[in-house]
Amino acid sequence: MTANLNDYPYLLPPSARYQLQMIDLGSNEEKVDFFYRYKRKTEHLYLGVISTKIVELEGVSYIVKQFLNYLQGELYLKEANRDTHLSVKIVPKLCWLADSYLTNGFQYPMCVHYNPRIQKNVMHPGSTRNHIISLFHKNKNIEVLYFNTGGVTFDFMTNFKIIEKDQLLSYNGLSISIALDHCSTIPHINLDEHAMDTQLPVWQNKIQSRLLNSNFSVYCDKELPHFKKWITPDENTAQVKIYIKDPNDKDDIVKACIMTLIGRPYESPSLRVVL
Amino acid sequence: MDENSPPYKIHPHVHFNLESLPVFGTNERIDFFYKYRRAGENLYIGNIDKKDLELKHSKPLFDSLERYFDRTHYKINPLAIVKDFDKRLFPKVCWLTDSFFKIGFKYPVCVHYNPRIQQNVIHPGSIRNHVIKLFQETTLVNCLYFNTGGVEFDFMKDLKVLTKEELLKFNKNLEIELVADHCSIIPHINVGQDSVSSNIETWQEFIYRRLTSPSFTVFTNASIQLLEPWYTDKAQANIEIEINDVTPTDSEWLDILCKCLILVIIGKSYKSKSLTVTHKITFDTP
Numbered sequence: 001m002t003a004n005l006n007d008y009p010y011l012l013p014p015s016a017r018y019q020l021q022m023i024d025l026g027s028n029e030e031k032v033d034f035f036y037r038y039k040r041k042t043e044h045l046y047l048g049v050i051s052t053k054i055v056e057l058e059g060v061s062y063i064v065k066q067f068l069n070y071l072q073g074e075l076y077l078k079e080a081n082r083d084t085h086l087s088v089k090i091v092p093k094l095c096w097l098a099d100s101y102l103t104n105g106f107q108y109p110m111c112v113h114y115n116p117r118i119q120k121n122v123m124h125p126g127s128t129r130n131h132i133i134s135l136f137h138k139n140k141n142i143e144v145l146y147f148n149t150g151g152v153t154f155d156f157m158t159n160f161k162i163i164e165k166d167q168l169l170s171y172n173g174l175s176i177s178i179a180l181d182h183c184s185t186i187p188h189i190n191l192d193e194h195a196m197d198t199q200l201p202v203w204q205n206k207i208q209s210r211l212l213n214s215n216f217s218v219y220c221d222k223e224l225p226h227f228k229k230w231i232t233p234d235e236n237t238a239q240v241k242i243y244i245k246d247p248n249d250k251d252d253i254v255k256a257c258i259m260t261l262i263g264r265p266y267e268s269p270s271l272r273v274v275l
Numbered sequence: 276m277d278e279n280s281p282p283y284k285i286h287p288h289v290h291f292n293l294e295s296l297p298v299f300g301t302n303e304r305i306d307f308f309y310k311y312r313r314a315g316e317n318l319y320i321g322n323i324d325k326k327d328l329e330l331k332h333s334k335p336l337f338d339s340l341e342r343y344f345d346r347t348h349y350k351i352n353p354l355a356i357v358k359d360f361d362k363r364l365f366p367k368v369c370w371l372t373d374s375f376f377k378i379g380f381k382y383p384v385c386v387h388y389n390p391r392i393q394q395n396v397i398h399p400g401s402i403r404n405h406v407i408k409l410f411q412e413t414t415l416v417n418c419l420y421f422n423t424g425g426v427e428f429d430f431m432k433d434l435k436v437l438t439k440e441e442l443l444k445f446n447k448n449l450e451i452e453l454v455a456d457h458c459s460i461i462p463h464i465n466v467g468q469d470s471v472s473s474n475i476e477t478w479q480e481f482i483y484r485r486l487t488s489p490s491f492t493v494f495t496n497a498s499i500q501l502l503e504p505w506y507t508d509k510a511q512a513n514i515e516i517e518i519n520d521v522t523p524t525d526s527e528w529l530d531i532l533c534k535c536l537i538l539v540i541i542g543k544s545y546k547s548k549s550l551t552v553t554h555k556i557t558f559d560t561p
């Protein structure tokens with residue numbers, strides 16, 4: 001038998017996915033009911049606070065390329081909404097969530113579950129907020145909705161509170177999907193899902209206006225290819241000034257891009273963005 | 276994160292595979308499966324070539340057989356081993372092999388595609404897996420097949436989709452468990468499960484009688500350590516084992532040993548390229 005996904009006689013149709021494929025259920029009520037009915041006895045949905053140290057954080061290498069692609073490929077000229085290709089929507093989404101975080105902090109608990117295959121606690125959904133944590137909130141505490149897949153127990157769960165079915169249903173803006181994996185029914189919850197519909201186009205427009213404004217110019221003390229089109233050598237007249245210690249530091253590149261696009265000053269020992 | 280270091284703790288009962296969904300009742304499980312399976316997923320029935328199935332290595336089987344003989348588990352009361360998955364393995368494999376030689380497999384084996392290892396695996400049916408690997412000479416295996424995630428194989432064109440109504444009527448002794456994995460609900464079907472305990476008891480008793488009988492005498496041209504207590508010379512031996520393959524691989528050698536241990540119990544004379552087992556006296560098996 002072949003072990004290659006693409007070799008004959010093996011055919012994997014585009015619809016055959018083995019992760020992040022949610023079970024086809026109807027309303028939120030049906031999904032919540034399904035989850036509470038079929039979860040294992042020792043499994044619970046908890047609400048509590050954990051350190052981001054124990055959550056699997058994704059690196060931002062991928063985001064550096066996405067910013068480059070977005071700015072140089074003029075993807076800010078395209079329409080951005082929930083259904084838009086990731087390469088277009090990821091930048092306005094990051095900018096929206098970064099601005100929201102820097103203004104108000106995280107407003108909703110994030111959804112985390114234990115993944116026994118990699119023996120890590122992973123944030124699902126919330127890959128973009130995962131980047132916000134990596135960039136701005138590392139080693140700090142966050143509020144989470146936590147699912148202990150298989151009934152696993154961690155010391156950090158001691159002060160967690162179990163969320164019962166009625167309480168979960170009472171959350172405003174609840175969006176829930178169920179993934180069947182590891183012999184469990186894993187809830188994927190987002191309490192801010194509805195905001196994407198309004199915020200993505202808003203932030204795409206904001207970025208577009210900023211970048212198309214003839215006064216927009218960027219000075220950077222090191223070479224930063226992302227803003228090549230808007231770079232000016234004149235530090236005094238530049239609308240945004242970026243002082244970056246290491247132009248290869250991916251976290252700082254992404255931070256510089258975000259701050260430049262959302263129009264916020266920023267200062268850390270390795271990066272300064274001045275407006 | 277280390278499984279054994281704090282603050283991590285996995286309880287002994289926490290399983291991340293082979294743990295069924297808490298849906299109760301055969302009809303309810305069948306309903307659930309057909310309601311929530313993904314588009315493109317079906318339960319099929321038909322013959323699949325052995326080469327398209329993942330057939331397990333004989334090492335775990337041999338290890339269990341070795342413990343059974345070394346620790347004289349054949350002396351244990353049959354009732355005491357029925358629930359012990361290790362100790363009952365030998366009587367079970369003897370029963371299923373004997374049955375296989377007499378009438379073949381009565382029911383199709385349950386197979387599903389496991390995307391993590393990219394193999395079609397037999398589940399449940401680990402013992403029949405060994406019987407197929409060791410003794411089935413023909414290539415086709417009758418299967419109930421589930422194409423996890425809607426995967427399509429060429430061999431599926433010869434399979435027939437089994438509808439909910441057909442599965443409900445399939446067999447009154449059908450047992451089904453549902454496992455949530457790979458984003459699918461994977462049916463684990465067993466037919467005739469009700470006879471397992473009684474057959475294990477019967478075969479445990481039978482093995483005890485075989486191994487404690489003065490007529491159980493063995494001659495072999497190669498060393499089979501586990502049968503040494505029953506060695507005798509060629510003229511007096513009621514069972515003659517001739518191993519023809521002089522340079523088997525480790526894997527082939529384990530297959531040969533497993534075959535020998537099973538065949539001497541079930542009284543089946545057998546000939547293959549690498550092994551000849553001759554029983555000089557015949558007897559009825561349970």
